[in-house]
Amino acid sequence: MSSEKGYDTAILTVERLSKAFGGVKAVNDLSFSVTQNAIHAIIGPNGAGKSTLFNLITGVIAPNEGKIKLFNHDITSLRPDKIAQYGVSRTFQNIRLFPDMTVFETVLIGTYLLTGGKLLPALFRSNEFRKRERQAKDRIKEILQFVGLWDMRNEYAAKLSYGNQRRVEIARALATNPRLLLLDEPTAGMNQKETKELMQLFSQVNQQGITILIIAHDMHLVNTLSNQITVINFGEKLVEGPPEVIQNHPAVVEAYMGRAEANA
Numbered sequence: 220m221s222s223e224k225g226y227d228t229a230i231l232t233v234e235r236l237s238k239a240f241g242g243v244k245a246v247n248d249l250s251f252s253v254t255q256n257a258i259h260a261i262i263g264p265n266g267a268g269k270s271t272l273f274n275l276i277t278g279v280i281a282p283n284e285g286k287i288k289l290f291n292h293d294i295t296s297l298r299p300d301k302i303a304q305y306g307v308s309r310t311f312q313n314i315r316l317f318p319d320m321t322v323f324e325t326v327l328i329g330t331y332l333l334t335g336g337k338l339l340p341a342l343f344r345s346n347e348f349r350k351r352e353r354q355a356k357d358r359i360k361e362i363l364q365f366v367g368l369w370d371m372r373n374e375y376a377a378k379l380s381y382g383n384q385r386r387v388e389i390a391r392a393l394a395t396n397p398r399l400l401l402l403d404e405p406t407a408g409m410n411q412k413e414t415k416e417l418m419q420l421f422s423q424v425n426q427q428g429i430t431i432l433i434i435a436h437d438m439h440l441v442n443t444l445s446n447q448i449t450v451i452n453f454g455e456k457l458v459e460g461p462p463e464v465i466q467n468h469p470a471v472v473e474a475y476m477g478r479a480e481a482n483a
């Protein structure tokens with residue numbers, strides 16, 4: 220990969236990050252970086268600390284130790300809306316949609332987030348407000364067409380198929396114009412067709428210049444989609460590298476097999 224194309228530039232750097240809940244070290248002295256335009260996968264057995272890591276990066280919780288840098292800004296312990304303004308957006312493991320909102324309204328919330336919820340009321344009824352509202356609606360149309368949901372824009376988001384609900388979440392995340400998109404097990408519970416279609420969508424998102432950090436259990440997805448994998452176990456980095464290195468790495472096989480046997 221060439222640094223001339225910007226691929227080698229780290230956009231997210233996690234330095235010696237730790238977070239404990241009582242006696243449980245959910246994330247333990249973890250360091251890694253995500254390069255620009257990568258599709259970077261985080262894998263690890265259940266309870267390895269993957270979701271905690273996402274919660275730390277997005278500011279939902281604060282670390283006990285360590286630093287998180289985004290484009291050389293220190294974003295450690297900033298509020299989630301501040302971090303979103305730096306260009307980080309996410310989807311959740313369990314789809315979170317308001318039951319009484321249409322697809323269009325749900326994604327509109329995403330653009331509203333960009334203003335921190337303060338700017339729009341202040342500008343209400345002004346020409347500037349109307350201009351921004353028009354721009355936001357145009358942008359939502361573009362995003363809904365991109366994710367294939369424009370025809371369903373007036374349907375209640377929570378009533379769509381599971382695969383389409385995930386698309387709504389992705390559209391809402393894209394509406395904040397992220398530079399880094401965090402996807403927490405986005406294909407969990409999807410059938411094969413939905414998984415394949417979502418993988419194509421993630422590739423297309425990435426081709427638009429959005430770096431993706433994805434938590435996934437589906438090894439086929441991870442190996443096909445990502446170009447860098449960080450494996451964590453008990454909150455620590457076990458190994459990292461491209462899929463061809465990780466696939467048969469003895470430590471990875473052992474971590475997964477060992478946990479599978481313990482759960483058997």
Ligand SMILES: Nc1ncnc2c1ncn2[C@@H]1O[C@H](COP(=O)(O)OP(=O)(O)OP(=O)(O)O)[C@@H](O)[C@H]1O
Pocket residue numbers: 240243244245263264265266267268269270271272
């Ligand atoms: N809010 C919390 N309070 C107490 N313990 C927590 C909390 N959040 C996570 N943990 C613990 O921290 C560890 C890491 O959990 P986390 O959810 O980050 O793992 P994970 O890798 O995302 O797991 P999974 O693949 O099952 O989603 C687990 O032992 C979990 O029980």
